[in-house]
Amino acid sequence: MKGKLIFLAPPALLGTMLALHGPHPILAAFFLYLIFLTKFKRFSPRVLCIVITIFMLFALAGNHSVQKNHSALSGMEKEFFLVFDSGAKIDGDRFRTIAKDRATGESLSIIYKIKSEREKMLLQRASFFGRQCEVKGTLEQPPHAKNPGGFDYNRYLEQNQIHWILKLDSNPLAKCGTKNVSLVEKLRKYRQEGISHIMANYPLESASLASALIFGEQSLLGEDVMSAYKKIGITHLLAISGMQVTVLAGVIYMFGLRLGIVRERMAIFLLSILPLYAIIAGGSPSVIRSVLMAGILLMGGLRPSSFPISQTGALALSFMAFIFWDPFTLYDPGFQLSYAVTFSLLVSASALKKKHFGGVMLLAVSSLISQIAALPILLFHFFELPLASILANILFIPIYSFILMPVVYFSFPLSFFEGLAYALGPLMNSLVILSEKLALLLARTPFQLNPGEQPTTAIVFYAAAVLYSFTVWEKNLKKKWAVAVLLIPFTLLVVQEGGERFSSHTGEVVMIDVGQGESIFVSLPGGKGNYLIDTGGNTDFGKKAWQQTKKDFDPGRDVVVPFLKARGITKLDKLILTHGDEDHIGGAAGIMENIKIDQILVPDMREKSENEEQVIQRARKLQIDVNEVSKDAFWAAGGVKFLVLSPEKNYKGDRNGGSIVLFAELADKGWLFTGDLTEEAEKELVAQYPELKIDVLKAGHHGSKTSTSSYFLEHYKPSTVLISAGVNNRFGHPHKETLERIKEVGAVVYRTDLNGAVIYSFTGKSGTFSSVLPYTGASKDKKKAK
Secondary structure: OOOOHHHHHHHHHHHHHHHHHOOOOHHHHHHHHHHHHHHOOOOOHHHHHHHHHHHHHHHHHHHHHHHHOOOOOOOOOOEEEEEEOOOOEEEOOEEEEEEEEOOOOOEEEEEEEOOOHHHHHHHHHOOOOOEEEEEEEEEEOOOOOOOOOOOOHHHHHHHOOEEEEEEEOOOOOOOEEEOOOOHHHHHHHHHHHHHHHHHHHOOHHHHHHHHHHHHOOOOOOOHHHHHHHHHOOOHHHHOOOHHHHHHHHHHHHHHHHHOOOOHHHHHHHHHHHHHHHHHHOOOOHHHHHHHHHHHHHHHHHHOOOOOOOOHHHHHHHHHHHHHHHOHHHHHOHHHHHHHHHHHHHHHHHHHHHHHOOOHHHHHHHHHHHHHHHHHHHHHHHHOOEEOOHHHHHHHHHHHHHHHHHHHHHHHHHHOOOOOOOOOOHHHHHHHHHHHHHHHHHHHOOOOEEOOOOOOHHHHHHHHHHHHHHHHHHHHOOOOOOHHHHOOHHHHHHHHHHHHHHHHOOOEEEEEOOOOOOOOEEEEEHHHOEEEEEOOOOOOOOOOOHHHOOOOOOOHHHHHHHHHHHHOOOOEEOEEEOOOOOHHHHOOHHHHHHHOEEOEEEEEOEOOOOHHHHHHHHHHHHOOOEEEEEOOOOEEEEOOEEEEEEEOOOOEOOOOOOOOOEEEEEEOOEEEEEOOOOOHHHHHHHHHHOOOOOOOEEEOHHHHOOOOOOHHHHHHHOOOEEEEOOOOOOOOOOOOHHHHHHHHHOOOEEEEHHHHOOEEEEEEOOEEEEEEOOOOOOOOOOOOOOO
16 A cells, blocks of 8 residues: 555545535545546555445444434523533633533533623633533524624534533532543643743733744734734644644654664654643644644654555545544634645645755745645635735745744743743744734735635635646646646636626625624625625623623624625725714724725714714725715716715714615615614605605614604505614614514515525516525515515
8 A cells, every 4th residue: 555545535535525415426526536546546456445445434434423413402401510621711701611511421612701800800710620510501502604604603513513502690610529630631721821821921912922833822812913814824824833743743853862762762752742742732633633644654663664654645644533533623624724735735845856946936836835725725714815825925934933933932931930031022022023013014915816605616626726737737847837837726716706706697785694783785786886884883882891802793894894705895886884873883994904995985964973083084094085975965886876865964963863875776676775764864754755666675773663663664665674683682673663563564574683694686677585594574474575
């Protein structure tokens, strides 16, 4: 099997996928793979039997894991005996961890809302490792994605064998005992103590980065920094990589040899400590892959004559061991990227050596190879590609590899000595600040390719294009144009993106689920116009300092921007902010920082809210045009006219009554977007526009009883009413009286709290409503209305 181990990974992958996804088209793919091995690789019948056996073995192992991945809990349980074997995360007044229910053995996602500052301090000081606690709480099913392209928390937890969220009624440590702590739990405890030590003893600017590089803890990094690193494609530098594991193992190995320890004993010693290091380093897929590969190579080194193994063989065996132990890890983007990039670099290593590339050129080509290998995975999970990553890697890899990482590692043991704790602090801080400023600068450059969410067939096509480009490149290494072949996948992607964007005959209106707020996206066919009406906002006001989280939930940044990226939207022609309430414009800043905006429209009011003033100031800083609009303002695009019906010029009343009211005719339907229009303003609208044809009404003020009056509904008689409201919101929106009024006129009701995002797709003069979650409208029992 020498040199053939790498060919055993595909049947292991296909067998696991057969268990996870069913026979079609996995069996067809496996049959084609057997033909490939027979016709092109001339594998013997004995090797083919091994391949088939591996396929069946992994299919059985995967099926066993699938059968076990269900809950034994009914959801009605209220009392639990929890076993804590990992650390807890406390952010603001939120306590989160994973614990096991002792009765069933299944893991639960634990959430607790801390009741006081003193209680928070007690929880922060407490150690959860080895605790067994009696608790009371309520089980909730994890939420599904409620927007196209949104994060599906339910699926994520299920893939981690977690099926319930347990919301605790009281302090989880109120009634606890202890148990014998396992070695793994001890190591996790030491890891948590190490992170706490860094946060307490390192300078503030570099503590979070040191925690990421030493212990693999990225959650402490600032949101702006993480966002910038993602945009330029260098987040791998913030994770413990295979290179770090290799360097660490190499240093220990050579140090042992210098001390006179024989190679075999050093190899056995490393085999025993590397798994422990994987736990200390956080157990990310890249760390586990590196540890598995190092272990396999070390074992091969002990018996090189009987067990010869190459790096690609070690990669294949580590891959097989990984997915045999946990088939669901196949879904992890980190796992996919780690193996795809490592494989591409290993198989390209000989080609790179033949070309004799210099330092910078070698780094550039290696970065290009990594980016190409990651292309299908990045498209599938994140809908965009950071084209600046090659330049960013050329700049940042030397900074991290040769300066920042050695300084961080060397500073850690020094931090335990009082006099030396801050010896490297100024240097480390300067390096961190420099790298962060450089990352933020590069992140502002428009080097992002954003084709949006792709169907599975497109992902498979791009994966095939990647393999083809690598094959052609390696066969034509001596030719000057060879490197250009690697750009084939990017070229295909650019052509596809442009073709789809400007040739599409389909438009859409999407009421995005932003919780207790409002945001509506309008896209015209053929890329003729993209408009966003309001942005949502955080309605969780009045928190004390100790209750505030490091990263507040921002519907603009965390919901609307991912939705737009999933739709392939990189630019908005207009952002219409109907009025200055937080739940309508609070997410504007997050959108402005991530999406290019040509123009912002705000209502022409005598007095603007503080929120509006802040948005206008930020827009001017970003050189975005801001226009105040009033009644009779309009624009036209793609054969559609958008008309502003309200407010009056220089409006002097309350903010809700002064909302921008927008009318448009889309797919032969009259649409009215009302912001938070009040009942009094509705009467004025009827008086001024009695002949208006309204088929689709966006209900004012989230369906409150002070809007969407009987008079308004009876006059216009809309056939469909859209209501944006949060699940179990504290305002009770939409109110029962409002729903009754809508029912009386026979309109179909779509609600984000029940249906998630509501989508109207149209072509020409016809269109169809649908919702992300199953339709549960109160007025008509059907999922689609035409």
